[in-house]
Amino acid sequence: MKAVHFGAGNIGRGFVGLLLHEGGYEVVFSDVAAPLVQALQEAESYTVHEVGEGGQDRTVTNFRAVNSAEDPQSVAAEVASAEVVTTAVGPTILKFIAPHILAGLRERSPEAVPLQVMACENAIGATDTLRVHLRELAGDEWDELAPRAVFANTAVDRIVPGQPAEGGINVTVEPFFEWAIEQGAFGGNLPLIPGAHFVDELGPYIERKLFTVNTGHATAAYLGVQAGIEKIADALADEQVAAGVVRALEETSGLLVAKHGFSVEEMATYRSTILDRFRNPALPDTVDRVGRQPLRKLSRHERLIGPAAEAAERGLPVDGLLDAVSAALAFDLESDEQAVEMKGLLAEVNAEAFTEKVTGLTSAHPLFARVAERVEAARR
Numbered sequence: 001m002k003a004v005h006f007g008a009g010n011i012g013r014g015f016v017g018l019l020l021h022e023g024g025y026e027v028v029f030s031d032v033a034a035p036l037v038q039a040l041q042e043a044e045s046y047t048v049h050e051v052g053e054g055g056q057d058r059t060v061t062n063f064r065a066v067n068s069a070e071d072p073q074s075v076a077a078e079v080a081s082a083e084v085v086t087t088a089v090g091p092t093i094l095k096f097i098a099p100h101i102l103a104g105l106r107e108r109s110p111e112a113v114p115l116q117v118m119a120c121e122n123a124i125g126a127t128d129t130l131r132v133h134l135r136e137l138a139g140d141e142w143d144e145l146a147p148r149a150v151f152a153n154t155a156v157d158r159i160v161p162g163q164p165a166e167g168g169i170n171v172t173v174e175p176f177f178e179w180a181i182e183q184g185a186f187g188g189n190l191p192l193i194p195g196a197h198f199v200d201e202l203g204p205y206i207e208r209k210l211f212t213v214n215t216g217h218a219t220a221a222y223l224g225v226q227a228g229i230e231k232i233a234d235a236l237a238d239e240q241v242a243a244g245v246v247r248a249l250e251e252t253s254g255l256l257v258a259k260h261g262f263s264v265e266e267m268a269t270y271r272s273t274i275l276d277r278f279r280n281p282a283l284p285d286t287v288d289r290v291g292r293q294p295l296r297k298l299s300r301h302e303r304l305i306g307p308a309a310e311a312a313e314r315g316l317p318v319d320g321l322l323d324a325v326s327a328a329l330a331f332d333l334e335s336d337e338q339a340v341e342m343k344g345l346l347a348e349v350n351a352e353a354f355t356e357k358v359t360g361l362t363s364a365h366p367l368f369a370r371v372a373e374r375v376e377a378a379r380r
Ligand SMILES: NC(=O)c1ccc[n+]([C@@H]2O[C@H](COP(=O)([O-])OP(=O)(O)OC[C@H]3O[C@@H](n4cnc5c(N)ncnc54)[C@H](O)[C@@H]3O)[C@@H](O)[C@H]2O)c1
Pocket: 006, 007, 008, 009, 010, 011, 012, 030, 031, 032, 033, 036, 068, 088, 089, 090, 091, 093, 096, 097, 120, 121, 122, 156, 157, 158, 159, 160, 161
């Protein structure tokens, strides 16, 4: 059994690749970072160090690596003969993965068991997005190629910080993980992923994850930066930052309870586990990594505006989320392209135009004026 995994970065090696390996797949990593691909090609194994309570070292073997920028033909051939394709490249990169999968589907035998495709990104419906890219690229050919693959949305949760250069391809991660996968598309032939949680409907799970883990994380990062703090664990140790995170998460929990029927108690337990994970002192995670790409994080269906918009529509409180939005607007990091772009936009366009363009809210939305006020304050 073979799985092709696009994106051999932090979560790719430290979570998706690890679980696929433990499920018995040979893993073929595909990436565009030449030194990383070469290091994987030269290694026979790498170690995933789980740090913090209950953590163990786990060894990944039986993998290969292909550079999709230099050798797209080999990537297509690997996809054509694989059982599973996964991605962890970032939601905006999925459009660059689609041509490789499409080329693989063209070469795949129509008699083969359908390829199982799962995008493991922090985004709602990431696999659907990937499938739309494939369909658009394929045009009329899609009717013939579509039966050669099945597509399942997933929600992946494990904190994998940026890795120090001296660690090579080894990865330091937290012990916790959760991988929820929508099972309908598989018709009972489930991929072999140990510990995965197969569900009928992913919507509640991805929203619970994105609007709790990632909302809390982003809030800690942006408030942490404002407090002059570098590490996420230290941000949580700051009383004001912690209070800001708790407030934002109480608001998203309120929405998740109202919308999906999670109980108040289970959301309280879920939040408390997450805050403990953020506080893990052994995990070298930074506010810069967690706050990366602020324009993506401020977009319409993402971790801040997404829950705030729905909460506002229901008349639920959103002040904690708006404080996180204000802090996100102040995220100023020269090495982050989107932070630089955001700063330029704040200077160039008025608050209403910025709000519409960045958050996707329209002026009639109950949250619009409140966000625009925060934007106006950030422009001063
Ligand atoms: N790190 C985490 O804690 C974590 C947890 C859950 C989900 N995620 C999600 O996983 C995705 C990846 O995050 P990460 O932290 O691993 O980032 P990362 O930057 O460490 O890894 C991304 C990898 O994708 C590669 N890449 C970029 N363009 C590519 C292309 N066209 N083809 C193939 N590979 C390409 C990069 O070279 C890099 O190795 C994101 O969507 C992120 O939100 C991350």
